[in-house]
Amino acid sequence: xxxxxxxxxxxxxxxxxxxxxxxxxxxxxxxxxxxxxxxxxxxxxxxxxxxxxxxxxxxxxxxxxxxxxxxxxxxxxxxxxxxxxxxxxxxxxxxxxxxxxxxxxxxxxxxxxxxxxxxxxxxxxxxxxxxxxxxxxxxxxxxxxxxxxxxxxxxxxxxxxxxxxxxxxxxxxxxxxxxxxxxxxxxxxxxxxxxxxxxxxxxxxxxxxxxxxxxxxxxxxxxxxxxxxxxxxxxxxxxxxxxxxxxxxxxxxxxxxxxxxxxxxxxxxxxxxxxxxxx
Amino acid sequence: xxxxxxxxxxxxxxxxxxxxxxxxxxxxxxxxxxxxxxxxxxxxxxxxxxxxxxxxxxxxxxxxxxxxxxxxxxxxxxxxxxxxxxxxxxxxxxxxxxxxxxxxxxxxxxxxxxxxxxxxxxxxxxxxxxxxxxxxxxxxxxxxxxxxxxxxxxxxxxxxxxxxxxxxxxxxxxxxxxxxxxxxxxxxxxxxxxxxxxxxxxxxxxxxxxxxxxxxxxxxxxxxxxxxxxxxxxxxxxxxxxxxxxxxxxxxxxxxxxxxxxxxxxxxxxxxxxxxxxxxxxxxxxxxxxxx
Numbered sequence: 211x212x213x214x215x216x217x218x219x220x221x222x223x224x225x226x227x228x229x230x231x232x233x234x235x236x237x238x239x240x241x242x243x244x245x246x247x248x249x250x251x252x253x254x255x256x257x258x259x260x261x262x263x264x265x266x267x268x269x270x271x272x273x274x275x276x277x278x279x280x281x282x283x284x285x286x287x288x289x290x291x292x293x294x295x296x297x298x299x300x301x302x303x304x305x306x307x308x309x310x311x312x313x314x315x316x317x318x319x320x321x322x323x324x325x326x327x328x329x330x331x332x333x334x335x336x337x338x339x340x341x342x343x344x345x346x347x348x349x350x351x352x353x354x355x356x357x358x359x360x361x362x363x364x365x366x367x368x369x370x371x372x373x374x375x376x377x378x379x380x381x382x383x384x385x386x387x388x389x390x391x392x393x394x395x396x397x398x399x400x401x402x403x404x405x406x407x408x409x410x411x412x413x414x415x416x417x418x419x420x421x422x423x424x425x426x427x428x429x430x431x432x433x434x435x436x437x438x439x440x441x442x443x444x445x446x447x448x449x450x451x452x453x454x455x456x457x458x459x460x461x462x463x464x465x466x467x468x469x470x471x472x473x474x475x476x477x478x479x480x481x482x483x484x485x486x487x488x489x
Numbered sequence: 490x491x492x493x494x495x496x497x498x499x500x501x502x503x504x505x506x507x508x509x510x511x512x513x514x515x516x517x518x519x520x521x522x523x524x525x526x527x528x529x530x531x532x533x534x535x536x537x538x539x540x541x542x543x544x545x546x547x548x549x550x551x552x553x554x555x556x557x558x559x560x561x562x563x564x565x566x567x568x569x570x571x572x573x574x575x576x577x578x579x580x581x582x583x584x585x586x587x588x589x590x591x592x593x594x595x596x597x598x599x600x601x602x603x604x605x606x607x608x609x610x611x612x613x614x615x616x617x618x619x620x621x622x623x624x625x626x627x628x629x630x631x632x633x634x635x636x637x638x639x640x641x642x643x644x645x646x647x648x649x650x651x652x653x654x655x656x657x658x659x660x661x662x663x664x665x666x667x668x669x670x671x672x673x674x675x676x677x678x679x680x681x682x683x684x685x686x687x688x689x690x691x692x693x694x695x696x697x698x699x700x701x702x703x704x705x706x707x708x709x710x711x712x713x714x715x716x717x718x719x720x721x722x723x724x725x726x727x728x729x730x731x732x733x734x735x736x737x738x739x740x741x742x743x744x745x746x747x748x749x750x751x752x753x754x755x756x757x758x759x760x761x762x763x764x765x766x767x768x769x770x771x772x773x774x775x776x777x778x779x780x781x
Contacts, residue, residue: 224574256612257617302498317499321502332509419595422711467595470594
C-alpha cells in the first residue's frame with residue numbers, strides 16, 4: 211500500500227518533466243522545420259511541414275551570409291585555444307598539486323582567485339592592452355584572451371584531479387630512477403587522462419559559444435566566430451526579413467554542440483559538476 | 490622543472506588577467522574616452538557619480554537584483570523539483586537530463602533567436618500553441634514593455650535550470666540508497682524524504698551551486714544584450730549591470746558614451762558585488778557539515 215501511495219505522489223512531478231522537456235524538444239524541431247521552409251511558407255502556415263525542403267537556405271547562409279567563414283574561424287580559435295589552455299594548465303596544475311615548494315599554496319590560490327573576477331572588471335584595461343600590442347581584430351589576439359581567461363577554471367579542475375592520485379605513483383618512479391619531468395610525461399599525464407579529456411571538451415564547448423569577448427575584440431566581420439556572426443546576421447534581419455536563413459544559421463550553430471554533447475555528455479557533465487561537488 | 494612547468498601559465502595569467510584586473514582599479518579613477526592615450530585622474534569622482542546616477546539605481550540595480558534573486562529562486566526551485574523527480578527511478582532519465590542540460594551548451598545568441606520566435610506575437614510558437622489548444626484568449630504580446638522582463642527572465646531560468654539540475658542530481662545520486670529505504674520502511678512520504686533527508690545531505694553542494702549562480706547571475710550578458718528592441722539597442726528593462734557597463738564603454742546604436750573610466754568603475758562595482766554575495770553565502774553556510 212505504501213508503494214502504491216509513493217507511485218501516486220510521483221505522477222504530477224513526472225508529468226511536469228515530460229511537459230518541460232517536451233516543449234524544449236518541440237521548439238527545437240519546430241525551428242529545424244522552419245529552416246527548411248521558404249519565408250512565405252513560414253509566415254503563412256506555422257504548423258505545416260515544408261512543401262519542398264529548402265536546403266538552399268543552408269547554402270545561402272553559408273555563402274552569402276558568410277557562415278562558412280565564421281565556422282572556420284570558430285574552428286581555428288576553439289582548437290588552438292583549447293590545445294594551449296590544456297597543455298599549459300596540465301603542466302602548472304601538476305606542479306601545484308604534487309610538488310612541494312615554497313610558494314605552492316599561495317600560487318594555487320593566486321590562480322583560483324580568477325574564478326571570482328568578473329570579465330567586466332578586466333574588459334577595458336585588457337582591450338587597450340591588446341590594442342597597444344596590435345592584437346585587436348586578430349584571431350591570435352582572441353586566442354590569447356581565451357587562453358588566459360580560461361586558466362583559473364582549467365587549473366582548478368586539473369589540480370583537484372592530480373591531488374586525488376596516490377603518492378605511490380611518483381615514489382615508484384623515483385625508485386626506478388625516473389626524473390621528475392619524465393615521471394610527469396610518462397606516468398602522471400597518462401594517468402591524468404580523464405581530467406585532460408574533460409578539460410578539452412569543456413573548454414571547447416565554452417569557446418564555441420563565447421560571446422562578450424569576441425564582441426569586444428573582433429569588429430572585422432571576416433574575423434568573426436559563429437556566435438558573433440550569428441548575431442550580425444540577426445541584426446541584419448531587420449532589413450532583410452530573411453528569417454528562414456537565420457533559422458538555418460541557428461541550426462548550423464547548434465548542430466556541432468549537439469554532436470559533441472551526444473558523444474561526450476558524461477565528460478561535459480563531469481567537468482561542470484566537478485567544481486561544484488568538490489568545492 | 491617547477492619553474493619551467495609553471496612559467497607559461499603564470500606569464501599568460503599575470504599579463505592578460507591579473508594585470509588588467511589591477512589596472513581596472515586605476516582606470517576607474519580616471520576620466521577617459523579611450524580615443525586618446527591621455528587619461529585625466531579624477532580620484533573617486535566616478536564612484537561619487539555612480540552614487541548619484543538615477544538611471545543606475547532606478548533601473549540597472551533593480552534589474553540586476555531581480556535576476557539574481559527572483560531568477561535564483563526560480564532556478565533552484567525548478568532544479569530541485571526536476572532533480573528530485575529524476576532521482577527516482579524514472580525511465581529514460583539520461584534522455585531527460587540531456588534535454589534539460591543542452592541549453593547550457595548553446596550560444597546565447599542562438600537562444601535569443603529561438604525564444605524571440607517562441608514569443609513572437611503573430612506567428613510565434615507560444616501564441617500558436619495557445620490558439621491550437623483553445624486557450625487563445627491567453628495570447629499576449631509577450632515582449633511588450635510590461636511583459637518583456639518576465640519573458641526574458643523565464644528564458645534565463647530555462648537555459649540555466651538544466652545545469653543546476655545536473656549538479657544536484659549528481660549529488661543526490663551519491664546518497665547511499667539505505668537512507669532512502671530506511672525512511673520508507675518508517676513510512677515517510679516522498680516529499681518528507683526529500684526535504685528532511687536528502688537536502689541536508691547535499692547541503693555542501695547546494696551552497697557551492699548558490700555561489701556559482703550568484704557569480705553567473707551578476708555577469709549575465711549575452712542573452713540580454715542581444716535581445717534587441719526598437720531602435721537597435723537593448724531595451725531598458727533588460728539593462729543589468731553587465732549590459733549597462735558594456736554600453737557605457739563601447740556604445741550601442743541609439744546610446745552609449747565611450748566613458749571608459751566610468752564603465753570600469755561599474756566593473757569594479759560588479760567585482761565588489763560578487764565578493765559581497767560570496768561573503769553572504771559563506772555566512773549563511775556556518776551550518777555543520779553532515780558526513781556520510
